[in-house]
Amino acid sequence: MMDDIIGMDIATGRTISGLEHIQQSCGVILNTAIGTRVERREFGSLVPVLLDRPLNGKTRMQLLAATAIALRTWEPRITIAGMNLAISTTRHGAATIELDTMRATGPTAGQRGRINVEVGT
Numbered sequence: 562m563m564d565d566i567i568g569m570d571i572a573t574g575r576t577i578s579g580l581e582h583i584q585q586s587c588g589v590i591l592n593t594a595i596g597t598r599v600e601r602r603e604f605g606s607l608v609p610v611l612l613d614r615p616l617n618g619k620t621r622m623q624l625l626a627a628t629a630i631a632l633r634t635w636e637p638r639i640t641i642a643g644m645n646l647a648i649s650t651t652r653h654g655a656a657t658i659e660l661d662t663m664r665a666t667g668p669t670a671g672q673r674g675r676i677n678v679e680v681g682t
Contacts, residue, residue, distance in 0.1 A: 584676045590635045591680050606631030612681040640665050655681040
């Protein structure tokens with residue numbers, strides 16, 4: 562089952578699964594610019610490009626839309642119930658996207674969760 566995917570933490574090498582694995586996957590998707598993966602040019606999101614633009618209402622909405630589109634395309638284990646964008650004042654160009662999610666697959670389908678994804682780091 563897709564929900565039972567076991568993976569490796571990209572920072573520590575330890576085994577991860579469940580919501581922790583989904584959170585890491587969302588981070589990889591959102592921090593990868595479309596066109597940068599060899600052999601899979603369509604993978605990723607527009608988030609890295611949008612983070613370099615002036616943060617106004619238009620860019621904020623584009624960031625949230627780009628997040629929703631990328632995760633709907635590349636992370637089928639969740640559906641997004643809500644989002645918020647928190648901008649870091651300590652790191653230039655960094656943000657946290659807070660996602661309210663619902664599990665879409667596996668034995669925990671329908672279960673709600675919260676995922677915080679650091680982008681622009």
